Amino acid sequence: MRQETTVIPFAQNGLGEKMDGPDDATDLLRQISHGRISAGALARFVGLPLAPAPHPEWTRFMCRRLRHGDIPVRAGDPCQHLYVVIRGSFCTRTIDAAGKARVIAFERASDTLGLDGLASGRYTTESIALELTDVAVIPLAGLARPGYEGAALRTFIYRLLGRQILRNQAMMAMMAASRAVTRLGAFLFDWHARSDASLRFALPMRRTDIASLLGLSKETVSRTCSTLDRTGIVVMRRQRVTVLDREALHRTATGAIPSGATRSPVRRTSSSAPAHGVFAADDLVLLHRD
Amino acid sequence: MRQETTVIPFAQNGLGEKMDGPDDATDLLRQISHGRISAGALARFVGLPLAPAPHPEWTRFMCRRLRHGDIPVRAGDPCQHLYVVIRGSFCTRTIDAAGKARVIAFERASDTLGLDGLASGRYTTESIALELTDVAVIPLAGLARPGYEGAALRTFIYRLLGRQILRNQAMMAMMAASRAVTRLGAFLFDWHARSDASLRFALPMRRTDIASLLGLSKETVSRTCSTLDRTGIVVMRRQRVTVLDREALHRTATGAIPSGATRSPVRRTSSSAPAHGVFAADDLVLLHRD
DNA sequence: CGTAAGATTGAATTAAATCAACTACAGTGG
DNA sequence: CCACTGTAGTTGATTTAATTCAATCTTACG
Structure with missing residues (x-):
């Protein structure tokens, strides 16, 4: 029953490293x-x-x-x-x-x-x-x-x-990546890759703390999240994230930037209503506060 | 002759850490x-x-x-x-x-x-x-x-x-420090602190490599060096550095910024001539290439 | 339902990247 | 010894991006 461990080769760079993680x-x-x-x-x-x-x-x-x-x-x-x-x-x-x-x-x-x-x-x-x-x-x-x-x-x-x-x-x-969208993209891609590669996951920390980690202002983090949302790469609603275009997110994280995004407000259907049907009633399972 | 080692207490943060270093x-x-x-x-x-x-x-x-x-x-x-x-x-x-x-x-x-x-x-x-x-x-x-x-x-x-x-x-x-002058100041102060706390030392790496480490462009590194030089905090001539105002450098490194520095060109007396007498004939001892 | 903390957005300001000369210097070979 | 050459470094002008300050907006929670 307990199969001997398979030694997972590590990627060159820990960021993109695929986790062995829990078998399940x-x-x-x-x-x-x-x-x-x-x-x-x-x-x-x-x-x-x-x-x-x-x-x-x-x-x-x-x-x-x-x-x-x-x-x-x-x-x-x-x-x-x-x-x-x-x-x-x-x-x-x-x-x-x-x-x-x-x-x-x-x-x-x-x-x-x-x-x-x-x-x-x-x-x-x-x-x-x-x-x-x-x-x-x-x-x-x-x-x-x-x-x-x-x-x-x-x-x-x-x-x-x-x-x-x-x-x-x-x-x-x-x-050290120069642009905010690259840093945030790398952060999100890392979080995604280590969330069992699931396209839906929660960010349990505050924007302020992400900003502190990445060396950005909280406003820039917020704005950049909105930009990624608006361009259709991810859906970000506070702590809930859904990756819509994994490849584009990876390109963003590696600096191949989808720049020139327009600065129009993110259209939200209504308070906490599902956008593109990506969030359902079981959203709560995403984050257990305690 | 070989005194037992004195355990040096470590600073909270490795950057400002005073090195034990070689006794001499x-x-x-x-x-x-x-x-x-x-x-x-x-x-x-x-x-x-x-x-x-x-x-x-x-x-x-x-x-x-x-x-x-x-x-x-x-x-x-x-x-x-x-x-x-x-x-x-x-x-x-x-x-x-x-x-x-x-x-x-x-x-x-x-x-x-x-x-x-x-x-x-x-x-x-x-x-x-x-x-x-x-x-x-x-x-x-x-x-x-x-x-x-x-x-x-x-x-x-x-x-x-x-x-x-x-x-x-x-x-x-x-x-993660936001401003270029803070990052470069921290880098220089660290290098100073670990150069036996000497006020004169050499930076054996290229500007491009400092820029890569700090996540800045090489032009910004160069400009920021010039600014620190112009404001009298350090003298920087290529790889040779002399700290003139250690406290001001430390303030710069901790984000207490001496901002608003004018953008006038650095006045150099002539090619490789000593500025303020801080560089002498024995400058060569600062860096042994091999 | 009211409140407060967190998040978002906007406008103005400031800092850094980029593009483009130009300079200094070490090394090379005449 | 000196001119030549390439690399590293500096500076300026312009463009672009991020910060700051300020005003909402949302949501969790009592």
Whole structure:
């Protein structure tokens, strides 16, 4: 029943990286039993190979359920655990050189929280759960000790770290894109690609936080969303997104810009009425606040 | 003679982080003997604590000398080593989602190259030496094996990774700064702070590469350099930089902008003649191309 | 139903990209 | 030694894009 993990080759650039992700939701739930997840299941879940070990199922990590607004990682707290996101999403902030809070990432399933605490032993960031969220808790105490479930687990942690570095690099490449529509397009395409490649998904964070991450003003984010909506590439209604033209969105994200969009107001049929029939009564399932 | 390492507390944000750096050049040279550096000396050099180990001097890493243009890390190559920069600097590029090369970092003493290869086992970036450079080579083979010089070394690697994540975060915060003068100011201040806090230093990379890193056009980088020069904050002559007003540079970097600078041409006395006497005949020592 | 926080839109302003010279400098070969 | 040449850097003029300030609009929620 538990097929051996297929090592997914990673794309050159973490942004477009196709996630292994959960095999499917029910399978994942099977892997989590009694609030714990085995090292093997976690490795498969995040899509990283776990080197052969005598008993990969013997090491099990605690799982914690967090609600909207919960803060597992707080700047200044001693770094005792890493958190691998199983379900849900987080917003991670840091204090920049000017003393202002800045969003530096939104974490989702298979991302890791708390890696910034490894260097000094204290977290430097603050991660807030944006919705109902499950995380696997990896204790750091004794991780380097020879006896700690052997070499396989350590290699796994190294890969986890390595991947986060990859994702940071992809993020930086994204933010260096000159135009707002390119940055936002890349952000949306990434969110789409990591939403099980579904064309419909929710953005659980505020426009202000997207703006902070991308280095834009919230007005520009809002306007650019409207432009993408108006040109028919996506439908954006607050937190609900439907991708209508995946290829065009990808072109937008890579800088092949559909520029010169007119600045006419987005026509809305009426309050919360479905546009093109893309939103139905079950829209609520898109975002569980808690 | 070899005083035990003082654990340097890390700043909240990696950008303004005061480097431990080499105790001094001669001390560093003492620590490198026969082309090798001990784990203990390397840990002290990069300013990260090495947990107590029976014999921290027993593990020694090979050192390699690289010349301008050498490429120790190449995208696609199998990731077999990490490289800790001892001396000199590198420019690291990646291929972004649009297929264009993009500078994602300039590495300097105590930075680590090759961490992006840990996730998949192959490097995704390319690092080019910008000048005469020394690196310590950390072999990854067997790093996770129980016997590999014990736990202390592994912890050290974790911290090395954690710090690079911190620096990436700081970089992202810098790049999210809206204004060009803020980004460039942060870049220069960082370079200054990590040049042994010296007020005179060289920028071994091209303007084009700074522009690529910061997400600006090369013309804007050039113009902004001229503006900072004109306002008397720094003197910039091609690759040579002298900080005249460190506090003003810091204010610029944190967004407290000395805006409204006039757009008059930078007055140069004559070809390569010293301005304000800040450049002398020994300017050449600032940059060793090879 | 009223309220407040978040989101959107508009108009005016400001900053940066782009296009196009032009300059400085290192390296090369006469 | 000097002219030639190509690369990197600088500057100006113009166009384009994003910010800012301000006014609604929408929606979640008590």
